[in-house]
Amino acid sequence: MLGIALDRSLPRSLGSQLCDALRGLVLSDVLPGGARLPSTRELARELGISRTLVLEAFEQLEAEGYIEGRRGAGSFVAEGAVPQARPRPRGLVKAQTPANRLRGQAPAGRLQGQRPVDFKPGVPALDLFPREAWARELAAAVRSMPTAAIGYGEGAGLPALREETAAYLFRSRGIRVAPEEVFITSGISQALGIVSRALLMRGDASRAAAVRGGILRERAILENPCQPALSGLLEREGVEVVPARVDAEGLDPSELPRDASAVAFVTPSHQYPLGPVLPAPRRAALVDWARATGSIVFEDDFDGEYRYGGAPLQPLRELDPERVVYAGSFSKAFAPALRLGYALVPRLLTDAWRACRELMDIHSCVFTQAAMASCLASGAFERHVRRMKRVYSARRAALLGELSSAFGRAEGRSVEVMGEAAGLHLALRFGGDRLRGLRFDEAMVSRIASAGALVYPAARYAFAPLPGIERVLLLGYGNLDEGAIARGVSALAAGLERA
Numbered sequence: 001m002l003g004i005a006l007d008r009s010l011p012r013s014l015g016s017q018l019c020d021a022l023r024g025l026v027l028s029d030v031l032p033g034g035a036r037l038p039s040t041r042e043l044a045r046e047l048g049i050s051r052t053l054v055l056e057a058f059e060q061l062e063a064e065g066y067i068e069g070r071r072g073a074g075s076f077v078a079e080g081a082v083p084q085a086r087p088r089p090r091g092l093v094k095a096q097t098p099a100n101r102l103r104g105q106a107p108a109g110r111l112q113g114q115r116p117v118d119f120k121p122g123v124p125a126l127d128l129f130p131r132e133a134w135a136r137e138l139a140a141a142v143r144s145m146p147t148a149a150i151g152y153g154e155g156a157g158l159p160a161l162r163e164e165t166a167a168y169l170f171r172s173r174g175i176r177v178a179p180e181e182v183f184i185t186s187g188i189s190q191a192l193g194i195v196s197r198a199l200l201m202r203g204d205a206s207r208a209a210a211v212r213g214g215i216l217r218e219r220a221i222l223e224n225p226c227q228p229a230l231s232g233l234l235e236r237e238g239v240e241v242v243p244a245r246v247d248a249e250g251l252d253p254s255e256l257p258r259d260a261s262a263v264a265f266v267t268p269s270h271q272y273p274l275g276p277v278l279p280a281p282r283r284a285a286l287v288d289w290a291r292a293t294g295s296i297v298f299e300d301d302f303d304g305e306y307r308y309g310g311a312p313l314q315p316l317r318e319l320d321p322e323r324v325v326y327a328g329s330f331s332k333a334f335a336p337a338l339r340l341g342y343a344l345v346p347r348l349l350t351d352a353w354r355a356c357r358e359l360m361d362i363h364s365c366v367f368t369q370a371a372m373a374s375c376l377a378s379g380a381f382e383r384h385v386r387r388m389k390r391v392y393s394a395r396r397a398a399l400l401g402e403l404s405s406a407f408g409r410a411e412g413r414s415v416e417v418m419g420e421a422a423g424l425h426l427a428l429r430f431g432g433d434r435l436r437g438l439r440f441d442e443a444m445v446s447r448i449a450s451a452g453a454l455v456y457p458a459a460r461y462a463f464a465p466l467p468g469i470e471r472v473l474l475l476g477y478g479n480l481d482e483g484a485i486a487r488g489v490s491a492l493a494a495g496l497e498r499a
Helices: 014-027 040-047 051-064 131-144 159-173 188-199 205-211 228-236 280-293 347-360 366-378 380-406 442-451 482-497
Strands: 067-070 074-077 182-185 219-224 241-247 262-266 296-300 324-329 341-344 414-418 425-431 472-476
Touching: 014 040, 014 051, 014 442, 040 051, 051 067, 051 442, 131 366, 159 182, 159 366, 159 380, 182 188, 182 347, 188 228, 188 262, 188 296, 188 324, 188 341, 188 347, 219 228, 228 241, 262 280, 280 296, 366 380, 380 414, 380 425, 380 482, 442 482
Parallel strands: 219 241, 219 262, 262 296, 296 324
Antiparallel strands: 067 074, 182 341, 324 341, 414 425, 425 472
């Protein structure tokens, strides 16, 4: 309806996406002044979302002056909401794309038609994916694969890739693991889905006594904030979710509940999205908590390849291999489209893991697995990681430099940088006399977008109340060169000046 498409894989909420899409249709004059909008019920039904989300989007746009409600008649585009002198664009505008959402505006500091700088977190340098080298490996895998191997394969993964992954983890992380403990996945998301389905109870938590000591755990503990897709998945499936507050050192195990077993989902190598690295004492305390409560820890090695200072800390999995599911991804280092990762699964869980995987997609593509095994065996994967670490380190330095220039302590403006020790994004907490009162709500994000930068408030990642989170902004730099970073920070500063 109206050419709007919502993407459930994005960290942005569906309500925010709808608000942006409708605003884009107004700004592009696809919905001119006086145009009647579909009813909230009709729009919710067509988009497959709750009516509450549609109502919230309408209320936000009404507050911004783009639409107006008429009692008994519905909602309409406000007359005069967009300057009439602007030429009408040719054809329809695809409202779901960030660049098209802003078409028709030419704010100060941004050239007409120039794409906004997208600071989306977690996106690697897509233009530096080694296409030719990967194409050769993939072609060689297709040519050399035995006929018997291109039927249905082993759900745990291609033996060659399991062996090479075990060897790689020992070289890069010091993890000692047998190949039979390595399970190949279609990325971290699938590993999260398998663990949640295999280990977590649905519905009535009073069944605790019946399952204590068995495979099912009674609740999920999530870092707050965390990846919205994970909290949304568990809540939709009726799992009891307990938020765990994140401070400057990550999750604090001393605050975790001890009255029932659980599955704790953590990102100790680079907490997502705020960025602290979990220190060794807390790692030990977290494993002690798991032992005392009969719980399981899911260790997402988020951004584990890209650490910019000091040696990596010992993975949780090395502290207790039977209490920790360790998961990582090849896709982040190469390209997300590969959809290839791995998990180290405790013996207690292997049967349930296999059963859940077979219900999902049986196994990952054997040709892709064979090509990745070859990259690991030849050292090509690690050479690429080293190259990209240099690239990301330079981009990180460029972003820190631009932020220092734009938001130094002069004139009462200051920014606290968090999460710079690793990964592909920074978290910024705005303070100082002039910036202390900033709140990165959707109206503020839209103003910054109109100046030429797409930014991501950390509040979108919080699934429970978290004081001060509204002042934190996430800026991804992995997929931006130095020129784009400079333009983006300039646009961010211009947008904040208008606030």
